[in-house]
Amino acid sequence: MCVQHGCSRTPLTLVLPADLNAWLSTGGEDGSKGFLAGSWPQHWPVHYAGSERDHRLSWAGLIRIDDVTFEFLGAPLSGDPSFADEQKSARQVAFEYTATRSIFTFEAAGVRFNATFLSPVTPEDLARQSLPFSYLTVDVSIEAASRHSIAVYTDISGEWASGENAELMWSYKNASHVGIHSVSRKEQVQFGESAEQAEWGQAVYATDLRAGVFAGTGHALSLRREFLQNGRLSSKHDTEYRKVQDRQPVFGFSVKMSKSQPSATFSIGHIRDPYVNFVTPEGQLDLSGLWTTRHSHYTDALSCFQSAWSAAFDEARKFDEKVRRDARRASGDNYAALAELSVRQAFATFELTTGVSEDWEEDKNGVMAHLKEISSNGDMTTVDVIFPLHPLLLYTNPKLLSLLLEPLLRYTHSGLYPNRWPVHDLGRYPNATGYNEGNDEPMPVEEAGNMLWMALAYYQLTKDAVWVEKHYELFKQWTAFLLNDGLVPDEQLSTDDFAGTLSNQTNLAVKAIVGIGAMGRLAHALGRLTDQIHYRSAAEAFATEWQRMAITDQGGVRHAKLSYQDEDSWGTLYNLFGDRVLNLKLFSRDVYRNQGAWYRTQLEKYGLPLDSRHKWAKSDWAVFAAACAVDSQGRDLLLDPLVDYLKAGKVDAPLPDLYETPSADFPGRGLDWPIYFIARPVVGGHFALLALEKLNEANDVDEDPFRG
Known part of the structure; x- marks a missing residue:
């Protein structure tokens, strides 16, 4: 390789x-x-x-x-x-x-x-x-x-x-x-x-x-x-x-x-x-x-x-042979090259420490993991950076995911954080000082959806009901927020904060719907049948309403808009991966098929742009989208340009996840607003295909309902 x-x-x-x-x-x-x-x-x-x-x-x-x-x-x-x-x-x-x-x-x-x-x-x-x-x-x-x-x-x-x-x-x-x-x-x-x-x-x-x-x-x-x-x-x-x-x-x-x-x-x-x-x-x-x-x-x-x-x-x-073998099986040599290049970069962004006891002393028998948001701003244990990393953790050991979530959950349980949604991060690495005034970077829908999505993924692979029970009321709090604010998100940031705020983001609404649906499955895991029915029904209703507001017909191909109000916009619907990987079955196969057809019309030399605002691509989201493809051809059309981007050799930095699709260069390089996203944990998202395989096995998905 x-x-x-x-x-x-x-x-x-x-x-x-x-x-x-x-x-x-x-x-x-x-x-x-x-x-x-x-x-x-x-x-x-x-x-x-x-x-x-x-x-x-x-x-x-x-x-x-x-x-x-x-x-x-x-x-x-x-x-x-x-x-x-x-x-x-x-x-x-x-x-x-x-x-x-x-x-x-x-x-x-x-x-x-x-x-x-x-x-x-x-x-x-x-x-x-x-x-x-x-x-x-x-x-x-x-x-x-x-x-x-x-x-x-x-x-x-x-x-x-x-x-x-x-x-x-x-x-x-x-x-x-x-x-x-x-x-x-x-x-x-x-x-x-x-x-x-x-x-x-x-x-x-x-x-x-x-x-x-x-x-x-x-x-x-x-x-x-x-x-x-x-x-x-x-x-x-x-x-x-x-x-x-x-x-x-x-x-x-x-x-x-x-x-x-x-x-x-x-x-x-x-x-x-x-x-x-x-x-x-x-x-x-x-x-x-x-x-x-x-x-x-x-x-x-x-x-x-x-x-x-x-x-x-x-x-x-x-370990190397396993990664190469599994990645080749999932999508061939190009995907294996990308996956192998991502492992060390991802593992080099978090470290394991002793834990914290119930009386807030150091617990030598406990374990926590702490992540640095390398290059983008150095934040500590950022939820929407753990999120794109987490497919690699699901593939290697889902316990690592729970350990990265532990500092966030423990801080929230302490009562120090005042908001209804999850905290964005815990401070500037290596100082987890928290945000006791609630003044962290505001990504309420993003982080609530991320936490619920990752919680269910962890449970589906481990069946750790004790862990779910421990945090259940907190999960319910975040789900209640999504029920009120998730389907039609106010103007706010998503994880793609470099693109600025936007109201009524369709992709962000998908994450909210996935989060609510995930909560229904978590309720089912604990036998909370009333909660299960409530959250499942709400997620299904939201998915139906979302399709009415989000889908447009532009250029003869039906696809999702970037925001409900902008008929001439489009975006990479990477959060749809949550519906697929968690086996929620909230969105119809037509949504998957139409998105794949639309992506084919928007491909640039080095990949699929993130949305209609720029020609920027995010490599992790491209692999999320590839994992949503309804056939191998559509999948490879999104994956192969990523290797072309690597081979182009235009930038001198550890695997940047954000780049210009026509040139394979940094966004804004040579201008007064370059964006350098390098050496970041998010390359763990390149393992989305392998995480999908593991969760399909855990969820007894013998035949992928979205393929064929």
């Missing part, structure tokens, strides 16, 4: 959900075009014109083969004039990505070797999933290790510890046969961020200690020169603490390859404690990473992670 020269940066490692991940720039005019050597990895943000830094995360890799040294990771030689006479780069001959790995293959001095970046995805093991570490493995064949003298050098810089030119401190220690570099700000800024990086905690870099392994700390120029000259480090450590860019301090290892050990594996990460602070009636509560319930210290956690790399690779291969 290979779309590496697409618009998304190539994922290298996603080491800390929400605060730090590394990408290889591939697209745009200045991108590396997918070549690992010669360009530094970067954090997710786009390099905006006039910004103070380029978000570089210096990570260097050199390989020495029979006394000749080649660059393969970053630009430690080609980026420094001091090495002008020694600049040699390994030749990249292949690249492949999977759901969890990016695999680069090189040739140098007649030797072929791989550099594999692995970010484990273990959704069934929550404590392991909470570990903020990733792997880099460099391997050669046993034959090559036997015939040649081969050594590998890698280092990281202080840029991994701070988003600014901060004063650093560092240390090196041995723990359980693992060497560990640790680097942090000298003055910690708890719960503070700079350039989208955490300014507390420490970056860590580790490898197994064995014969032929040497560690070193020092000025980047000196440490790399030492490896060039000697093929190894001398285990000297610079202890003159200084700023990130003052004689750039780096933290490295050299590893001698052998016939018995023809590979070297490094662990990289950023560790914090506490992770987030959470609003309670008793004040703000600090919550630790879930990994702290299994490991007493970060060195223990990192040592265990490093020691488990072989098993982690085996598990990753199985």
Whole structure:
């Protein structure tokens, strides 16, 4: 599977959900075009014109083969004039990505070797999933290790510890046969961020200690020169603490390859404690990473992670094979390419912590998950961002969905939030300070529909009636709001808030109807038959009335308007997916068929625009719409342009979900209103087809009533 020269940066490692991940720039005019050597990895943000830094995360890799040294990771030689006479780069001959790995293959001095970046995805093991570490493995064949003298050098810089030119401190220690570099700000800024990086905690870099392994700390120029000259480090450590860019301090290892050990594996990460602070009636509560319930210290956690790399690779291969197999079955190679590219980006946006007890203290036996609305504004646990993410969670482990909803539900149960509808978010990451005045971003119909939709999806896959009972009265409150305000929504924002407010939104009304219908099914789950009949009847009546107000005949094809009052408008009716995936059967098959026919008339070169106001597309909603197609041809007409968009390589950013369909560029780029939606959790919505399969199975839908 290979779309590496697409618009998304190539994922290298996603080491800390929400605060730090590394990408290889591939697209745009200045991108590396997918070549690992010669360009530094970067954090997710786009390099905006006039910004103070380029978000570089210096990570260097050199390989020495029979006394000749080649660059393969970053630009430690080609980026420094001091090495002008020694600049040699390994030749990249292949690249492949999977759901969890990016695999680069090189040739140098007649030797072929791989550099594999692995970010484990273990959704069934929550404590392991909470570990903020990733792997880099460099391997050669046993034959090559036997015939040649081969050594590998890698280092990281202080840029991994701070988003600014901060004063650093560092240390090196041995723990359980693992060497560990640790680097942090000298003055910690708890719960503070700079350039989208955490300014507390420490970056860590580790490898197994064995014969032929040497560690070193020092000025980047000196440490790399030492490896060039000697093929190894001398285990000297610079202890003159200084700023990130003052004689750039780096933290490295050299590893001698052998016939018995023809590979070297490094662990990289950023560790914090506490992770987030959470609003309670008793004040703000600090919550630790879930990994702290299994490991007493970060060195223990990192040592265990490093020691488990072989098993982690085996598990990753199985997970990768499952994702690829399932996605290909659902809709072929193009869909598999999109799904695989989305996994690490989505999992890198939320993190797992300890929970909150009933008396508002930290509960070490409990679990919560917290999401960062990356790039759009940094909000914490945003409902309408969890919503497009949730298909991936349904596919991997629906428990993760309930854990992301837990902070929102617990905050609402506290009585601190005054509105009748769900809170939009909980604050600015990592500070869940809440909105006790009710002054959050107003998306009342959107968020109420989202919460009820996701609640039913979770129940249908888990049959967790205890969870439904716990939150039932809250669900009823939100449903009562939708009964009053959902069919004809007042002027307000939807999740597509970048497009502005609009009254009488037809797609938003569909979400309200789906939410009411979902409440009927939740009532049925608890045997509340009176509620079930009431909500089901209301949803059916609303669906009938919606069709009377929403459908128009424009250009000879019946379709939904963008808003009831605008006969010449249209929109992507992606919320119809709720009716289908939850098996509610509220809308007729004609609505599905007519929408699909209309979409065919509106397709642009790189996909289906979101609505008639702009030529913008949202990739997650395109897949939602594809999951509503009545035949495979209609489905693929919506999916295939998404891969064309990736291959176009017009933008230099991690998989943007919002783009211009005629050009595959950012909306408004070159003007004074560009919109950069990059590296966001919403790519989890690309798993809509696989979530549909799981829920069809759970709901005993043997033959899809909307297909054929």
